[in-house]
Amino acid sequence: MRTSYELPAAELVTHEFEIKRSRFITWVDRARSEEEARGLVTRAREAYPDARHHCSAFIVHVENSQPIERSSDDGEPSGTAGKPMLEVLKGSGMLDVAAVVIRYFGGVKLGTGGLVSAYTNSVSEALELVQRRTRVVKDLATVDLPHGEAGRIEAELRGAGIEIVGVEYGSMARYTLAFNPGDQSLVDATLAAATHGSSEAKAAGQRWIELG
Incomplete structure (x- = not known):
C-alpha cells in the first residue's frame, strides 16, 4: 500500500x-x-x-x-x-x-x-x-480539551510535530490530531505532560494529509 x-x-x-x-x-x-x-x-x-x-x-x-x-x-x-x-x-x-x-x-x-x-x-x-506538494497517510486521534487550556496544549502538540487537522467547539474543544503511523505513544506522552494526565487521545482511523 x-x-x-x-x-x-x-x-x-x-x-x-x-x-x-x-x-x-x-x-x-x-x-x-x-x-x-x-x-x-x-x-x-x-x-x-x-x-x-x-x-x-x-x-x-x-x-x-x-x-x-x-x-x-x-x-x-x-x-x-x-x-x-x-x-x-x-x-x-x-x-x-x-x-x-x-x-x-x-x-x-x-x-x-x-x-x-x-x-x-x-x-x-x-x-x-x-510546485510540488506531498500527500501522506497519517494516523488520526481525537482529544477533548478545556477551552481555557486548549491554546497552550495545541502549541505543545504542534511543537512535538503533531498536526491539528480539525477543531470542533462544544462544551469542550475537540481536536483532531494527525501524526505518523505508529506514533500514538508520542501523542499520549505529549498530552500526558501537557494536561497532567487529564486528557487522553482516542484513535480515529487514518487519512491522507497534504503537506506543503
Missing part, C-alpha cells in the same frame, strides 16, 4: 516554445481523478480551438491499486506525442498529474524523432515550473 506521493500544487502551469515555426503550448495541472484529467484536455481545446493537436497524458493515484495511466497522440503519428509525454510524467515521480500539449503546426514537418523530442521537452520544461 502506498503511504505517500508527490503531486502538483493546485494551480495550472503553462509553458510555450517554438520549433521550426510550430508552437508547442504545454499545460500541466493537478488531476485527482480521470474525469479531472479529461477536463483539463477539454479546457485546452476550448482555449485553443484552432490548434491542430491537443495531445495529452496523465497519471492518477488509485487507492490500493495501480495508478491510472492514459495518453493520447490526438492525430500525431502513433507513439510520437502521448507516450513520450506519459514517460516524462512517470519519470517525475508525481501522481495526480495531467499534461496537455497544444500544437500549432508551422508548415515544416519535424519527423518522428523531432516530434518525440518536441513533446518530451515540452512536458519536461513545464514540469520544472511545477
